[in-house]
Amino acid sequence: MIATGNANVKTEQVTTDPVISAAPVLVTGAAGYIGSILVRRLLNRGYHVRVLDRLMYGDDAIRDILSHPRLEMVVADFRDRMVVARAVQGVSSVIHLGAIVGDPACAIDEDFTIGTNFEATRVIADAARRAGVGRFVFGSTCSVYGASAETLDETSALNPVSLYANTKIAAERALLDMADADFAPVIMRFATAYGHSYRPRYDLAVNVMTAKAVTDGQITIHGGDQWRPFVHVDDIARALVLALEAPIETVAGETFNVGSDEQNHQLKEVGEIIQRLIPHAAVLTNDLVTDKRNYFVQFTKIRETLGFTPLHTLAESIVEMKEALDTGEVRDYQDRRYNNYQFLTQIVREVARQRRPLVTIPIAITSTMEQLMSAACDD
Numbered sequence: 001m002i003a004t005g006n007a008n009v010k011t012e013q014v015t016t017d018p019v020i021s022a023a024p025v026l027v028t029g030a031a032g033y034i035g036s037i038l039v040r041r042l043l044n045r046g047y048h049v050r051v052l053d054r055l056m057y058g059d060d061a062i063r064d065i066l067s068h069p070r071l072e073m074v075v076a077d078f079r080d081r082m083v084v085a086r087a088v089q090g091v092s093s094v095i096h097l098g099a100i101v102g103d104p105a106c107a108i109d110e111d112f113t114i115g116t117n118f119e120a121t122r123v124i125a126d127a128a129r130r131a132g133v134g135r136f137v138f139g140s141t142c143s144v145y146g147a148s149a150e151t152l153d154e155t156s157a158l159n160p161v162s163l164y165a166n167t168k169i170a171a172e173r174a175l176l177d178m179a180d181a182d183f184a185p186v187i188m189r190f191a192t193a194y195g196h197s198y199r200p201r202y203d204l205a206v207n208v209m210t211a212k213a214v215t216d217g218q219i220t221i222h223g224g225d226q227w228r229p230f231v232h233v234d235d236i237a238r239a240l241v242l243a244l245e246a247p248i249e250t251v252a253g254e255t256f257n258v259g260s261d262e263q264n265h266q267l268k269e270v271g272e273i274i275q276r277l278i279p280h281a282a283v284l285t286n287d288l289v290t291d292k293r294n295y296f297v298q299f300t301k302i303r304e305t306l307g308f309t310p311l312h313t314l315a316e317s318i319v320e321m322k323e324a325l326d327t328g329e330v331r332d333y334q335d336r337r338y339n340n341y342q343f344l345t346q347i348v349r350e351v352a353r354q355r356r357p358l359v360t361i362p363i364a365i366t367s368t369m370e371q372l373m374s375a376a377c378d379d
């Protein structure tokens with residue numbers, strides 16, 4: 001059993017043993033916020049895992065499992081077709097999580113975002129299909145619903161309000177177009193994640209609000225009436241395992257919202273929960289709505305088809321993050337490594353100084369990036 005360290009990973013009674021093939025599962029983006037929890041879940045279930053990640057944010061989240069006998073690490077950029085062609089050889093399934101993640105980070109450089117989130121997804125899926133891989137589980141987002149006054153299910157109209165959501169929609173469509181008797185894409189639209197992970201992210205609504213409440217004693221909510229579905233990062237990893245292990249005919253070509261009806265909240269409700277749990281914090285509201293997303297999502301399909309219900313709650317996770325901040329386990333939530341937009345902005349500045357296009361930034365963590373990260377800790 002792999003130690004779960006600082007991330008709150010629930011242990012469950014395993015009632016049925018999955019039929020685990022000796023062929024590895026390929027997980028892209030495995031060093032990220034969700035992937036670093038997923039990979040540990042897969043290893044603990046007995047899977048062989050091949051990781052493909054360029055380690056954009058470093059390898060902290062997976063360093064302690066790199067020597068695991070059932071883990072293979074490919075440090076490379078999945079926009080490179082040769083890399084992808086090799087990485088898919090001999091794998092049983094693919095779970096594709098790697099992406100530029102979040103509206104602000106995706107807005108930094110359009111070409112870079114489209115190349116990573118859309119074009120590379122198509123290339124990886126095509127290579128997987130040619131290599132005879134049957135199941136391709138894709139990490140999409142409930143952001144595809146954008147702004148809507150309706151209750152939304154998987155058949156609802158999409159109304160994206162960002163490049164991020166548009167690239168995910170384009171990737172979903174490309175994957176579903178490839179579906180045939182031998183190739184089964186499975187689209188998993190995650191609610192907004194929260195909670196502590198091996199790669200902490202303090203650019204997600206609940207996480208950053210909690211960190212500000214604990215550290216700064218004050219949070220400001222912009223608007224507050226916007227509805228948003230939330231789900232714990234470890235529950236996303238559990239849902240991905242269910243998608244991997246379900247009978248292929250149950251999930252082939254299907255789209256699932258990942259979350260629960262009970263965890264749809266207005267942002268002002270999140271503020272109220274945080275204030276109840278962190279009473280010294282002041283919760284202010286500002287009428288300026290900077291984030292136009294507003295969506296209330298239904299999760300009946302994943303509950304009824306895959307038997308998925310979350311094990312974690314918002315309140316429990318806020319307390320857990322408060323402890324991590326109070327004890328100094330997370331020293332500085334404003335460290336750029338925990339914020340995709342700030343981290344990538346720093347890289348863009350660096351490559352601009354070197355007069356190189358962003359698409360050519362090196363594939364593994366370099367000493368320049370390492371310096372950037374430590375510089376980022378200084379202010």
Ligand SMILES: NC(=O)c1ccc[n+]([C@@H]2O[C@H](COP(=O)([O-])OP(=O)(O)OC[C@H]3O[C@@H](n4cnc5c(N)ncnc54)[C@H](O)[C@@H]3O)[C@@H](O)[C@H]2O)c1
Pocket residue numbers: 028029030031032033034035052053054055056057076077078079096097098099100101102116139140141142189190191192193194199201204340
């Ligand atoms: N976190 C959320 O709230 C959330 C919500 C909905 C959907 N999602 C989706 O889940 C997936 C994982 O999100 P996350 O929060 O773990 O992201 P993250 O930013 O923490 O991690 C992304 C990982 O992808 C890797 N990566 C990016 N581009 C790559 C490339 N070209 N080649 C190789 N590796 C590359 C990065 O190095 C990083 O390790 C994404 O597809 C995201 O769109 C996340």
